[in-house]
Amino acid sequence: MDRRDAILDAAVAIADERGLDAVSMRSVAERVGVTPMALYPHVGSKAALLDGMIGRLLGEMWPADGLSPPAGPGSGADGPDPAEPATGGPGATAPGAGPPDWRTQLAAIGRAGRAIARRHPWAASLVFARPAVTPDSVRAIDVVYGALLAAGVPAQQVPRLERLLGTVVFGFAASEAGGRFGPPESNPRSTRGLLPEGPLPGHEALADVLAAPADWDAEFEADLADLAEIIEATARRARSEQRRDRPAADRASPG
Amino acid sequence: MDRRDAILDAAVAIADERGLDAVSMRSVAERVGVTPMALYPHVGSKAALLDGMIGRLLGEMWPADGLSPPAGPGSGADGPDPAEPATGGPGATAPGAGPPDWRTQLAAIGRAGRAIARRHPWAASLVFARPAVTPDSVRAIDVVYGALLAAGVPAQQVPRLERLLGTVVFGFAASEAGGRFGPPESNPRSTRGLLPEGPLPGHEALADVLAAPADWDAEFEADLADLAEIIEATARRARSEQRRDRPAADRASPG
DNA sequence: TGGAATGATCTACACCGTATACAATCTACA
DNA sequence: TGTAGATTGTATACGGTGTAGATCATTCCA
Numbered sequence: 001m002d003r004r005d006a007i008l009d010a011a012v013a014i015a016d017e018r019g020l021d022a023v024s025m026r027s028v029a030e031r032v033g034v035t036p037m038a039l040y041p042h043v044g045s046k047a048a049l050l051d052g053m054i055g056r057l058l059g060e061m062w063p064a065d066g067l068s069p070p071a072g073p074g075s076g077a078d079g080p081d082p083a084e085p086a087t088g089g090p091g092a093t094a095p096g097a098g099p100p101d102w103r104t105q106l107a108a109i110g111r112a113g114r115a116i117a118r119r120h121p122w123a124a125s126l127v128f129a130r131p132a133v134t135p136d137s138v139r140a141i142d143v144v145y146g147a148l149l150a151a152g153v154p155a156q157q158v159p160r161l162e163r164l165l166g167t168v169v170f171g172f173a174a175s176e177a178g179g180r181f182g183p184p185e186s187n188p189r190s191t192r193g194l195l196p197e198g199p200l201p202g203h204e205a206l207a208d209v210l211a212a213p214a215d216w217d218a219e220f221e222a223d224l225a226d227l228a229e230i231i232e233a234t235a236r237r238a239r240s241e242q243r244r245d246r247p248a249a250d251r252a253s254p255g
Numbered sequence: 256m257d258r259r260d261a262i263l264d265a266a267v268a269i270a271d272e273r274g275l276d277a278v279s280m281r282s283v284a285e286r287v288g289v290t291p292m293a294l295y296p297h298v299g300s301k302a303a304l305l306d307g308m309i310g311r312l313l314g315e316m317w318p319a320d321g322l323s324p325p326a327g328p329g330s331g332a333d334g335p336d337p338a339e340p341a342t343g344g345p346g347a348t349a350p351g352a353g354p355p356d357w358r359t360q361l362a363a364i365g366r367a368g369r370a371i372a373r374r375h376p377w378a379a380s381l382v383f384a385r386p387a388v389t390p391d392s393v394r395a396i397d398v399v400y401g402a403l404l405a406a407g408v409p410a411q412q413v414p415r416l417e418r419l420l421g422t423v424v425f426g427f428a429a430s431e432a433g434g435r436f437g438p439p440e441s442n443p444r445s446t447r448g449l450l451p452e453g454p455l456p457g458h459e460a461l462a463d464v465l466a467a468p469a470d471w472d473a474e475f476e477a478d479l480a481d482l483a484e485i486i487e488a489t490a491r492r493a494r495s496e497q498r499r500d501r502p503a504a505d506r507a508s509p510g
Numbered sequence: 511t512g513g514a515a516t517g518a519t520c521t522a523c524a525c526c527g528t529a530t531a532c533a534a535t536c537t538a539c540a
Numbered sequence: 541t542g543t544a545g546a547t548t549g550t551a552t553a554c555g556g557t558g559t560a561g562a563t564c565a566t567t568c569c570a
Binding site: 127219 | 379382383385393394396397400401404410413414418422426427429433434435436437455456457458460461463464465469474477478481484485
Binding site for chain 4: 511512513514515516517518519520521522523524525526527528529530531532533534535536537538539540
């Protein structure tokens with residue numbers, strides 16, 4: 001194995017076990033069995049090491065060979081794969097069936113993203129904190145592009161919807177991991193949680209709903225369904241406009 | 256002014272000027288004119304200080320007096336308010352007009368959130384990194400609840416859609432600030448950007464679109480419009496189901 | 511007037527990222 | 541086979557970090 005990969009693995013393992021703050025050049029070096037300064041020829045800097053860590057995670061999603069998804073939930077990623085609601089990999093297909101339709105494909109990609117973020121709770125916020133332009137992420141984005149095009153989304157809108165999808169998936173995961181979604185009363189470790197003084201008509205009207213515990217799996221699925229609805233509406237709108245513009249002609253690329 | 260507020264102001268100012276990494280107990284203390292350890296009785300710890308900073312920002316959004324939005328674009332938030340595309344405050348109304356409809360209200364809240372995140376680029380990622388349950392954020396959430404209820408969203412779905420809205424707005428802002436959206440070639444500060452080896456059919460099919468520069472303002476507006484569409488579809492669905500369940504009766508609160 | 515509480519200070523500790531200088535090992539070519 | 545060059549690891553050191561601990565000044569209330 002490449003020395004760089006060993007370093008990245010050590011860093012990911014430390015982050016999983018003791019949190020992202022525990023990832024220091026010294027701790028990683030110690031785990032690899034080397035002096036801190038020995039890491040620099042391989043990773044360049046601490047920031048580049050963090051970049052490499054998220055790249056490594058996206059590598060879990062699309063192992064190495066291009067577009068094909070992993071064979072199954074335990075295909076050598078990083079240990080047992082607990083409690084995934086639906087599919088194993090981002091593009092998982094029943095063997096022998098045709099190519100998956102864009103809905104199941106996008107939903108699977110979204111679920112895979114959240115699954116990774118749950119396995120590595122430190123990752124989601126990193127995705128927002130630094131540009132993600134590693135080869136692995138480019139590959140992942142390309143698959144999403146393909147699914148959106150297959151759904152009939154016009155090319156103009158595809159990059160935007162890809163970004164929106166990523167924002168929702170990783171934003172959801174980051175909120176889950178960071179505690180943004182947690183109710184205040186479950187977080188009594190500080191003097192926070194004191195309510196504002198003014199009236200809160202919205203909260204009062206929703207008292208019943210807010211009292212019930214939330215089901216995050218269900219909420220994520222509902223968000224995915226809403227995103228699919230957006231995609232479908234966009235495709236539908238494009239189809240009707242195209243029909244109106246050119247009733248029965250071949251389409252030429254504009255511009 | 257409370258000493259705590261002065262500390263928070265100093266921290267925010269430092270983050271605005273020199274980035275979040277420049278916010279240290281020592282730098283903040285120096286700006287306040289005090290020893291580092293003197294901060295601890297007021298803010299507790301560095302983590303709590305960061306919490307307080309994002310609370311302070313949400314305080315910009317809803318100044319102090321409960322639900323009423325700021326009177327106009329320059330109503331004393333934090334100085335001049337540069338380059339806002341549409342409205343001034345989250346609930347801005349033309350004076351004398353009726354209460355704003357939920358669409359403009361939600362759009363204004365979203366724009367205000369993004370505007371804050373642009374003024375303080377370090378903030379958006381912090382929102383994801385730590386739980387946001389300050390009094391100010393509770394107040395902000397309450398306004399969103401009200402708008403969603405006014406749109407006709409059933410109570411069951413209101414908290415989820417509020418979270419989805421916040422995820423999209425802050426996720427967009429964090430991506431903008433963190434560089435997740437930036438094209439790789441505009442980020443040449445490292446040896447990243449090397450493309451994967453396999454084919455990228457999606458990118459090839461979208462070559463024209465990807466070559467054009469993106470308009471982030473327009474993209475944000477499009478995302479807001481899509482969210483509004485989701486909200487409307489949810490409300491519409493709920494109305495039709497309700498009509499089917501109780502053909503001509505007064506509605507009683509369920510549960 | 512006398513505690514007690516609060517706020518601020520000083521010192522110190524363990525840790526951080528990494529610049530710099532140097533030694534060891536491996537590679538490629540004469 | 542010998543040697544130059546590159547690559548990889550080490551040792552040391554510097555300036556920075558958050559904060560525990562002890563101490564001192566001020567202020568407020570009994």
